[in-house]
Amino acid sequence: DTEVTQTPKHLVMGMTNKKSLKCEQHMGHRAMYWYKQKAKKPPELMFVYSYEKLSINESVPSRFSPECPNSSLLNLHLHALQPEDSALYLCASSQDDRRFEYTYGYTFGSGTRLTVV
Amino acid sequence: AQKVTQAQTEISVVEKEDVTLDCVYETRDTTYYLFWYKQPPSGELVFLIRRNSFDEQNEISGRYSWNFQKSTSSFNFTITASQVVDSAVYFCALSEAEVTTDSWGKFQFGAGTQVVVTP
Numbered sequence: 001d002t003e004v005t006q007t008p009k010h011l012v013m014g015m016t017n018k019k020s021l022k023c024e025q026h027m028g029h030r031a032m033y034w035y036k037q038k039a040k041k042p043p044e045l046m047f048v049y050s051y052e053k054l055s056i057n058e059s060v061p062s063r064f065s066p067e068c069p070n071s072s073l074l075n076l077h078l079h080a081l082q083p084e085d086s087a088l089y090l091c092a093s094s095q096d097d098r099r100f101e102y103t104y105g106y107t108f109g110s111g112t113r114l115t116v117v
Numbered sequence: 118a119q120k121v122t123q124a125q126t127e128i129s130v131v132e133k134e135d136v137t138l139d140c141v142y143e144t145r146d147t148t149y150y151l152f153w154y155k156q157p158p159s160g161e162l163v164f165l166i167r168r169n170s171f172d173e174q175n176e177i178s179g180r181y182s183w184n185f186q187k188s189t190s191s192f193n194f195t196i197t198a199s200q201v202v203d204s205a206v207y208f209c210a211l212s213e214a215e216v217t218t219d220s221w222g223k224f225q226f227g228a229g230t231q232v233v234v235t236p
Contacts, residue, residue, distance in 0.1 A: 041228070041229075042229055043162070043208075043226060056223075106167075106224075108154075108161060108162035110159065110160055111161060
């Protein structure tokens with residue numbers, strides 16, 4: 001299995017809703033990432049998890065709450081989002097070995113298209 | 118600081134024409150990785166190539182080829198005999214190889230180049 005699977009593929013939510021995005025990989029990768037991509041822009045890093053611990057938070061608002069319950073699963077919990085949070089949310093994973101090439105095997109999922117109404 | 122510049126916003130070609138996408142990068146590191154990704158309308162980022170800074174050999178994979186010129190900090194990508202399925206946004210990206218707290222796990226993406234191939 002060489003894929004990163006993201007669900008759902010599409011999500012429409014109201015500003016008062018709570019929802020979660022899910023990301024799963026079974027490649028044995030120990031680093032997992034969340035990116036946000038607005039239309040016609042490159043992806044922007046939000047969070048990095050390494051060995052299930054949060055390593056990097058790129059000053060993301062608290063209405064986005066990541067969670068890594070195990071080495072294969074990464075969630076992004078959403079609460080009280082704004083319409084400007086509408087975007088494609090991409091998950092990625094990679095082998096994590098700081099001694100070597102930590103970007104080896106960097107694989108992106110197909111994303112969740114989020115619309116906040 | 119890292120920076121990746123893709124100066125071409127959009128390139129339109131007719132099928133079977135060749136198309137070259139430019140990528141110029143800036144980094145203070147001596148060891149780094151360069152990537153190209155394809156993003157079709159469906160949204161997923163498809164990995165095309167990963168090249169480390171010590172490997173300046175050009176690479177060819179089917180209709181795709183890459184020209185890495187460290188002297189000019191460029192990593193250009195050519196699609197030969199383009200096809201409609203090549204229509205997508207193509208991103209060039211840079212990642213540092215030296216692990217630091219600030220850089221680890223990060224890509225610096227270029228703005229992307231939209232390629233439109235018409236029949």
